[in-house]
Amino acid sequence: MFFILLGAPGAGKGTQADIIVKEMSLPHVASGDLFRHALKNGTELGKQAESYMKAGNLVPDGITIKMILERIAQPDCNDGCVFDGFPRTLDQAKALDAALEKQGKSIEKAIYIEVPESALLDRLTGRFVCRTCQTPYHKKNSPPKKEGVCDKCSGELYQRADDKEETIKERLKVYFAQTMPLLDYYNKKGRLFRVNGNQHIDQVGKDIVKFLRGLKQKK
Ligand code: AP5
Ligand code: MG
Ligand code: ZN
Secondary structure (H helix, E strand, C coil), rough: EEEEEEEECCCCCHHHHHHHHHHHHHCCCEEHHHHHHHHHCCCCHHHHHHHHHHHCCCCCCHHHHHHHHHHHHHHHHCCCCCEEECCCHHHHHHHHHHHHHCCCEEEEEEEEECHHHHHHHHHCCCCCHHHHHEEEEEEEEECEEEEEEEECCEEEEEEEECCCCCHHHHHHHHHHHHHHHHHHHHHHHHCEEECCCCHHHHHHHHHHHHHHHHHHHHC
């Protein structure tokens, strides 16, 4: 089963991905994490993506689609995966549908984490991410047990370069212009599930798990 996590920057895609991955035993495929990993390792892909990410713009579709299709060609994605941050444009969504269709597969659900714009800035400026496993934390909403250290892997926590107010504003603009139309795209296909992301992290997770268990029962 292939799932997509949709939502604005800071909506909680990375936070909730963890829960879905465990519930469904599927790998987590996060485009932003893949780009940041490439950047850290100084690969060609990282160099191609760097200037776009720094400015809060989208990396061009050609580069992004190629990266994702290569990732899901790996054997751990045979039975599906949880996409986080991909697709983000209509062309990406169509390319993904076409690639899956060739293998007789399709998107099960796009889970849209709905959060009012006014809540996003605080979430992103207060966020710290693990350098090693990319788990997101928040200084108030979801602090680690020990300051600066990841609960899961003891990795170092850092602030993402694009979590500066100016860049966040650009990312939000890009989201509303280029990614919002995907809601309509998946809704028309009967594939959209909306969850209220403006609740406590645990409650958002519970709502998603309830939905997923319902899906499994129907299978
Ligand atoms: P990406 O890494 O995907 O960033 P994003 O979409 O901007 O989303 P975020 O990771 O910022 O937010 P999130 O929804 O994961 O929130 P989180 O769970 O961390 O992309 C980065 C860049 O890479 C893009 O700008 C682009 O350049 C490039 N890129 C990536 N994919 C691409 C694509 N497909 N095409 C082209 N370019 C692409 O939570 C945020 C914070 O809030 C955390 O601190 C968390 O603890 C807290 N929080 C979470 N849930 C709650 C809650 N319910 N209540 C209170 N606090 C909460
Ligand atoms: Mg994320
Ligand atoms: Zn970690």
